Amino acid sequence: MAILLKQIYIDECVIDNPMTRRVVEMTPGIPHKIVNDEDIEDQTRGISLTRGKRILYLTSQKGNMVKPCPGTLPPYLCCQYTIINQMTQCPMDCTYCVLQDYLDRPVISLNTNLSQIFDSIDKHLADRPDRFYRFGTGELSDSLVFDDIVGLSQEYARFFSAKTSAVIEFKTKTNNIAQLLQVPTRNVVVSWSINPRKIVKAEEFYSASVKERLQAAQQCMDKGFLLGFHFDPILWVPDWQSLYREVIREIFSYVEGSRIAWVSLGTLRFPPSLKRIVQSRFPKSRIVYQEMIQGLDGKKRYPKPIRVEMYQKIMSWLKEKDEDLFIYFCMESPEVWDRVMGTHPESNGELDFWFARSLYRRFPELGMEEPQLEMYVDM
Amino acid sequence: MEIVQISIKEILQDFFFCFKSDSDLTRLKESIQFSGIRTPVVVLPTKEGYRLLSGFSRYKAALELELDVIPATIVQDEMAVESIFREVLLEQRTIHDFNLVEKAKVLRILDELDVPWEDMKTHFLPHLDLPANSDLIGDVKRVLTFLPIVLGYIEKYDLSLKQAMLFKNLSHRQQELFVGLAMDLEIRSVELSGIMTMFCDIAAREDISIEKVFHLLDCPSILNEKKLTRDQKLTRMKTILRNRRYPRLTSWNENLEILRKEIKLPQSIRISWNRSLETPGISMQIDVRSVEDIDGIMAVLSSQANRNRIGRMLRIV
Numbered sequence: 001m002a003i004l005l006k007q008i009y010i011d012e013c014v015i016d017n018p019m020t021r022r023v024v025e026m027t028p029g030i031p032h033k034i035v036n037d038e039d040i041e042d043q044t045r046g047i048s049l050t051r052g053k054r055i056l057y058l059t060s061q062k063g064n065m066v067k068p069c070p071g072t073l074p075p076y077l078c079c080q081y082t083i084i085n086q087m088t089q090c091p092m093d094c095t096y097c098v099l100q101d102y103l104d105r106p107v108i109s110l111n112t113n114l115s116q117i118f119d120s121i122d123k124h125l126a127d128r129p130d131r132f133y134r135f136g137t138g139e140l141s142d143s144l145v146f147d148d149i150v151g152l153s154q155e156y157a158r159f160f161s162a163k164t165s166a167v168i169e170f171k172t173k174t175n176n177i178a179q180l181l182q183v184p185t186r187n188v189v190v191s192w193s194i195n196p197r198k199i200v201k202a203e204e205f206y207s208a209s210v211k212e213r214l215q216a217a218q219q220c221m222d223k224g225f226l227l228g229f230h231f232d233p234i235l236w237v238p239d240w241q242s243l244y245r246e247v248i249r250e251i252f253s254y255v256e257g258s259r260i261a262w263v264s265l266g267t268l269r270f271p272p273s274l275k276r277i278v279q280s281r282f283p284k285s286r287i288v289y290q291e292m293i294q295g296l297d298g299k300k301r302y303p304k305p306i307r308v309e310m311y312q313k314i315m316s317w318l319k320e321k322d323e324d325l326f327i328y329f330c331m332e333s334p335e336v337w338d339r340v341m342g343t344h345p346e347s348n349g350e351l352d353f354w355f356a357r358s359l360y361r362r363f364p365e366l367g368m369e370e371p372q373l374e375m376y377v378d379m
Numbered sequence: 380m381e382i383v384q385i386s387i388k389e390i391l392q393d394f395f396f397c398f399k400s401d402s403d404l405t406r407l408k409e410s411i412q413f414s415g416i417r418t419p420v421v422v423l424p425t426k427e428g429y430r431l432l433s434g435f436s437r438y439k440a441a442l443e444l445e446l447d448v449i450p451a452t453i454v455q456d457e458m459a460v461e462s463i464f465r466e467v468l469l470e471q472r473t474i475h476d477f478n479l480v481e482k483a484k485v486l487r488i489l490d491e492l493d494v495p496w497e498d499m500k501t502h503f504l505p506h507l508d509l510p511a512n513s514d515l516i517g518d519v520k521r522v523l524t525f526l527p528i529v530l531g532y533i534e535k536y537d538l539s540l541k542q543a544m545l546f547k548n549l550s551h552r553q554q555e556l557f558v559g560l561a562m563d564l565e566i567r568s569v570e571l572s573g574i575m576t577m578f579c580d581i582a583a584r585e586d587i588s589i590e591k592v593f594h595l596l597d598c599p600s601i602l603n604e605k606k607l608t609r610d611q612k613l614t615r616m617k618t619i620l621r622n623r624r625y626p627r628l629t630s631w632n633e634n635l636e637i638l639r640k641e642i643k644l645p646q647s648i649r650i651s652w653n654r655s656l657e658t659p660g661i662s663m664q665i666d667v668r669s670v671e672d673i674d675g676i677m678a679v680l681s682s683q684a685n686r687n688r689i690g691r692m693l694r695i696v
Binding site: 046286288289290291293294295296303304305306333335 | 513514580583584624625626627628631655656657658659695
């Protein structure tokens with residue numbers, strides 16, 4: 001995906017970093033410029049997000065990049081995922097992407113200080129060795145979009161392969177898996193955000209097609225990786241039923257349910273301030289004009305009866321394919337859980353425990369200790 | 380500078396430097412009639428005549444009073460125009476806050492004078508209470524591309540830039556439509572912004588023009604309905620817009636309303652729910668003033684038919 005880049009800025013502090021050297025070596029046709037803190041502010045001040053998405057800035061960040069996923073406010077439940085914000089911003093351009101509103105800096109920043117991140121992860125694991133962690137690099141960017149030039153997946157896969165109480169998830173909308181196929185598969189979940197092809201075409205610009213994503217998923221499965229699928233955001237369109245049913249059928253024509261670690265479902269939600277951005281950047285998109293209410297966390301979302309109907313249908317189609325799939329909702333209310341699943345986790349901690357329990361039961365190869373609820377919730 | 384008397388006829392009427400909106404001249408004219416024009420206007424000589432730099436109200440009053448001459452100071456040095464304009468601006472700034480249209484006019488004048496961005500930032504933008512943000516300055520200037528009727532509305536209700544930007548992507552016909560609506564119903568900017576957003580959202584979702592939505596929802600007949608008060612018209616307009624914008628939500632709420640009515644609650648019981656349907660369940664508020672009230676309430680709530688209705692309500696919410 002280096003093809004998407006038009007300019008690379010290199011913070012003078014990281015010129016000699018091995019990751020910097022690798023990026024420079026792998027991007028011969030792209031102009032590089034060495035800058036300091038002030039230069040980068042000058043060079044990027046006032047540039048549009050569309051332009052910023054074509055600029056990669058290699059730098060070293062001081063703050064903690066490993067932190068709990070901010071999730072959303074109660075009563076909506078979240079899964080206590082731990083995010084690694086090594087890269088922020090994304091060269092792909094999805095109409096619904098909340099990063100358009102969330103991130104201040106339009107350029108893609110990549111922190112080259114990997115050892116600092118690994119130290120933080122180790123500290124997390126050492127603080128609570130009695131529980132299982134799910135880490136992910138795909139919250140503020142796409143995990144694999146620059147993997148061909150940065151090769152981060154290899155570093156992470158090697159690091160996590162030695163762990164006994166954690167997995168790393170690479171969440172992507174690409175088929176950029178060549179680097180990944182050369183590394184240990186233990187404790188790695190490769191997951192794809194997935195939507196029907198009509199939606200991908202209209203709303204997810206510069207991303208891989210559904211077919212490309214699923215072919216990549218199949219290759220990863222064959223190699224031995226665990227897989228994940230994220231139906232997030234699920235978009236309401238008049239023909240959503242046939243579209244989502246079809247894409248689910250397609251997924252299972254490429255991969256086996258028994259290798260899917262988890263599937264998430266989450267209908268479209270966004271802070272109200274995103275609406276103007278979508279209107280301005282994607283005037284053809286109609287996603288912000290559907291019937292939406294202001295949720296109890298202040299975010300716009302479809303009214304509950306619509307969400308419940310969509311979840312019920314999509315879940316039934318998934319379960320038709322594999323009854324044993326671990327399916328969860330991202331940022332949904334206990335009531336929606338009840339209406340669709342017949343039960344709900346009592347807390348975010350319990351949902352976290354459900355993940356660990358499912359992984360322990362379904363994937364003995366992870367070599368996990370049997371998870372105990374009290375390690376995940378405040379009793 | 381020397382004060383001279385110049386002929387009113389020699390002053391150009393292009394009002395190039397005028398950024399202040401028209402105001403009532405009655406008191407000024409009275410003052411001029413009583414004691415004449417004490418403060419001279421400032422003019423710049425051009426080949427065609429004198430161009431006014433400051434003193435537009437005095438000049439207009441003098442015209443209306445059919446005076447032949449007016450006291451003026453003549454700026455001889457063209458280079459000094461920028462600094463004199465800045466002084467004029469500062470003088471006005473101490474008298475009143477500029478509204479958005481006036482700020483836009485000042486920016487247009489500065490553009491015409493080719494004032495460099497650095498000078499704008501240092502000498503002018505602070506007087507206008509505008510940040511040195513080129514996008515935002517561009518938006519302020521864009522206000523002058525709106526129809527005069529919109530500018531009038533912006534000035535009348537002192538709209539902020541964000542509120543004025545609602546008109547940004549609208550055609551002239553659409554601007555007329557919305558300002559007409561706002562003036563007819565005396566709607567202030569915040570309320571108008573909500574109504575315009577609904578019109579625009581409906582048009583975008585249904586892929587039709589805003590004008591078509593206006594007619595599809597029969598808005599002209601609501602506006603022309605003589606029997607309705609202003610508040611009734613506004614309520615009706617908002618209701619039809621909301622129903623069209625949120626058809627399913629409206630239908631669920633209507634069904635809930637029907638069920639609530641069917642339960643035939645005594646006055647002492649009130650059932651309510653969150654209309655966004657996001658909060659689970661329904662709320663029931665019961666007033667008890669005597670023991671007998673409890674029997675009546677129990678009778679209503681324990682009837683099988685009503686239990687079924689409440690069950691149906693709960694399934695919706």
